[in-house]
Amino acid sequence: MEQTELAGQREVLAGAVTTRERARIAGELHDVVAHGVSMMTLGVGAGRMIMEKDPARARETLRVAEESGRQTLLELQRILVLLREEGGLTGARTPQPKLSDLCDLLAEVRTAGLRVDVVEDGRPVELGLALELSAYRIVQEALSNTLRHARARSAHVTLRWRPGFLDVLVRDDGEAVPVPAALSVGTGLLGMRERATMFGGTLEARPLPEGGFEVRARLPTMGETRPGAPPFG
The missing domain is CATH 3.30.565.10 (Histidine kinase-like ATPase, C-terminal domain)
Structure with missing residues (x-):
């Protein structure tokens, strides 16, 4: 009976850990996608508005929007790797953004x-x-x-x-x-x-x-x- 209860407690604990990890990854997905898409949308819109007046500045704005898209894809790939590695609970992790x-x-x-x-x-x-x-x-x-x-x-x-x-x-x-x-x-x-x-x-x-x-x-x-x-x- 004690072994059964212990196994049940372990299962509950594992479920709680998995739930917390999924919530963390969901938060990461939201932050990465929301920020990346915002930067791309605003950048493309700004570039289009100033294309005729200031082509050089427009090209730079579009370049940054493109770079933001690439960075967003890299961040999404990192999160997908976490999801594949035993539910995101183990395995090597790529560097996370820091205050620096x-x-x-x-x-x-x-x-x-x-x-x-x-x-x-x-x-x-x-x-x-x-x-x-x-x-x-x-x-x-x-x-x-x-x-x-x-x-x-x-x-x-x-x-x-x-x-x-x-x-x-x-x-x-x-x-x-x-x-x-x-x-x-x-x-x-x-x-x-x-x-x-x-x-x-x-x-x-x-x-x-x-x-x-x-x-x-x-x-x-x-x-x-x-x-x-x-x-x-």
């Missing part, structure tokens, strides 16, 4: 027509791979939402390091969407909130009184001070 990759993300967003800058405040600490990926994805999804829904001209990203936690803030100057309405558009904000809470953190999204929208995440951190962290561009 934000400079490339911001360059891509700028090409889509959104002015965006980033400020890092405080002393960075080393993050685990999963936590660093979540921080990156929160910034990525917040900027993707700005591009898709806010009609913003500019956005500002702040990484604020404090003892024991990292604050991630993304603000834009677009049309503020009420939070309940924003949450009903796809799974973007819900996915960001899940990425924060899975590490014991929090995420708030709200329209700003002066106009625009803000996403603010607080993520608990652990680790030693990381000297000489590269600046973000």
Whole structure:
């Protein structure tokens, strides 16, 4: 009887692990596809609009859109590899995006027509791979939402390091969407909130009184001070 109960408990535990992993992969799929398709659509649209006035700039915009498509395909291939490797639970994994990759993300967003800058405040600490990926994805999804829904001209990203936690803030100057309405558009904000809470953190999204929208995440951190962290561009 004890062996039967133990086997049952193991089966329940394995099922829970599989469910969490599937949810994680579903979140990855959403973030990768939503961001990549947004960049391609906006890039092609912008290139078409300025083709006659500024052919050189239009060609560069289309080139970046094409590169975004290639990058999206690579990300999707990585996720499919995870799905094939025993349900995504084992096997070698390709490198995940990190906070140091934000400079490339911001360059891509700028090409889509959104002015965006980033400020890092405080002393960075080393993050685990999963936590660093979540921080990156929160910034990525917040900027993707700005591009898709806010009609913003500019956005500002702040990484604020404090003892024991990292604050991630993304603000834009677009049309503020009420939070309940924003949450009903796809799974973007819900996915960001899940990425924060899975590490014991929090995420708030709200329209700003002066106009625009803000996403603010607080993520608990652990680790030693990381000297000489590269600046973000």
